Each structure stands twice: as structure tokens, then as C-alpha cells.
Amino acid sequence: MFYMDILFFFVFGVLLGSFLNAWIWRTRSGKSIWRGRSMCPKCGNTLTWKENIPLVSFFWLRGRCLTCQKKISFQYPFVEIVVGCLFAFSAWFHAGYILLTFRDAFVLFFLTFVFVYDVTYQEIWDRMTVYPALFLLVPTAILGWHSGMSITVGVVVGAGFFLLQYLISKGKWIGGGDIRLGMLMGVILGWPLILVALFFAYVGGALFVLPFLVLKKQTMASRVPFGAYLTLATALTMFYGMDIVQWYIGLIS
Numbered sequence: 001m002f003y004m005d006i007l008f009f010f011v012f013g014v015l016l017g018s019f020l021n022a023w024i025w026r027t028r029s030g031k032s033i034w035r036g037r038s039m040c041p042k043c044g045n046t047l048t049w050k051e052n053i054p055l056v057s058f059f060w061l062r063g064r065c066l067t068c069q070k071k072i073s074f075q076y077p078f079v080e081i082v083v084g085c086l087f088a089f090s091a092w093f094h095a096g097y098i099l100l101t102f103r104d105a106f107v108l109f110f111l112t113f114v115f116v117y118d119v120t121y122q123e124i125w126d127r128m129t130v131y132p133a134l135f136l137l138v139p140t141a142i143l144g145w146h147s148g149m150s151i152t153v154g155v156v157v158g159a160g161f162f163l164l165q166y167l168i169s170k171g172k173w174i175g176g177g178d179i180r181l182g183m184l185m186g187v188i189l190g191w192p193l194i195l196v197a198l199f200f201a202y203v204g205g206a207l208f209v210l211p212f213l214v215l216k217k218q219t220m221a222s223r224v225p226f227g228a229y230l231t232l233a234t235a236l237t238m239f240y241g242m243d244i245v246q247w248y249i250g251l252i253s
């Protein structure tokens with residue numbers, strides 16, 4: 001039964017990854033996600049059922065649009081596979097605890113949204129941070145995933161940390177989107193895990209940037225926006241943050 005869960009969440013993730021691709025494209029082109037059918041981004045033709053099967057279509061039609069024959073970005077199947085694997089991981093990690101599996105799948109969906117959009121367009125929208133944070137607050141409060149105190153301190157620290165940098169640098173170091181991403185991180189992780197995630201993001205960012213600085217290729221390194229590190233650090237912390245902290249405390253005591 002357990003393996004059926006993992007398979008179910010993989011397929012569910014691939015479907016939502018396909019939805020995420022559409023949402024990313026519609027966010028970029030200013031269209032509503034609720035209206036109109038999917039179409040080819042190159043020629044604008046409405047997709048037939050053959051072209052609209054997540055993952056399968058891309059490989060079946062060898063990554064081309066049936067109407068204009070132009071190549072479809074590899075980002076489409078990539079996002080579908082990634083979200084599928086992340087959902088399957090959540091099912092594996094929680095081993096039958098369906099509510100927690102759904103919660104983390106929900107969180108991973110929006111972290112992927114931020115990651116892909118921030119890396120591609122250097123923007124973070126409220127629909128990727130504020131709305132999922134508000135949505136997540138309800139079950140978190142009812143089911144007691146974090147205490148009210150833990151969320152409050154988590155949000156104040158997460159958002160406040162970036163707000164402070166925003167004010168000091170007058171918006172040069174970070175954008176307003178990072179402040180709202182900090183708020184989402186606070187709701188997901190609570191206190192004190194928010195600190196662990198911020199720590200991972202900075203260490204990860206430094207480790208990634210260092211080789212580029214040594215090779216004097218700063219532009220390559222600065223092309224990865226900070227939101228990318230924050231989302232990766234949040235995903236790592238939500239699953240393994242406590243283990244890593246306990247391992248560290250064991251080392252120093």
C-alpha cells in the first residue's frame with residue numbers, strides 16, 4: 001500500500017507540475033489561470049489532447065508543437081518530473097501520514113513556483129508567497145503543526161530579517177518579494193527552524209558563489225537570485241532541519 005502512495009503522489013505531482021508550467025507562463029504573460037485553454041507559447045494554437053498529456057506528450061511528440069513544429073522548452077517536462085519527484089518524496093518521508101504528505105506537497109509546489117520564477121525572471125509574486133502562507137495558516141493552527149507563538153516569532157524573524165536589509169540598503173540588496181518569502185518561510189517552519197533555514201541559505205549561497213569568485217566570473221554567480229537559495233534551504237530544513245540541529249548539538253557538547 002505504501003508504494004501505491006508514492007506512485008499516486010508522483011502522478012499527482014506530475015499533473016500539478018503541468019499546472020505549474022501553465023501558471024508560470026500565464027503569470028509572465030499577464031493572463032488568468034482560470035480562463036482559456038492551454039496553447040502553444042510559440043504559435044498560440046490551442047493544444048489538442050495529444051499535446052496536453054503531462055510528461056507523456058513531450059516525449060511522444062519529441063518536444064515539438066504539432067501545429068508550428070517549433071521546439072517546446074525542456075523546462076516543461078523538467079518541472080513536471082521535479083514536482084512529481086518532490087511529491088513522491090513527501091509521501092515516502094511521511095510514510096502513510098496523508099495530511100502531512102499533502103501539507104508538504106502543497107509547500108513544495110509553491111517553493112518550486114518561487115524557485116523557477118525567481119531564477120527565470122528575478123521576480124517573486126504574492127501568489128507564490130503571501131497567498132499560500134495565509135492558506136497554510138488555517139490547517140497549521142487547527143491541527144497544531146506549530147504553536148501560535150512558534151509561527152508568530154517565525155514570521156517576525158523571517159520577514160523582519162529581510163525587511164531590515166531592505167530598509168538599510170534602501171531596496172538595493174533584496175526586493176520586497178524576499179520579505180514576503182521570509183514570511184512564508186516563517187509559516188512553514190516556525191521558530192526556531194526559520195533560523196536554520198536562513199543559515200543554510202547563506203552558507204549554500206556562499207559555497208555556490210565562491211568558485212565563481214575565484215574564477216573571476218562574478219556575473220555567473222550573481223545570476224542566481226537569493227530566492228533560489230531560500231527555497232532550497234526551506235525544503236531541506238522542513239524535512240531534515242531538526243536532525244541536522246541535533247547532530248550539530250551532539251558534536252559540540
Ligand SMILES: [Zn+2]
Binds near residue numbers: 044
Ligand atoms: Zn506551436
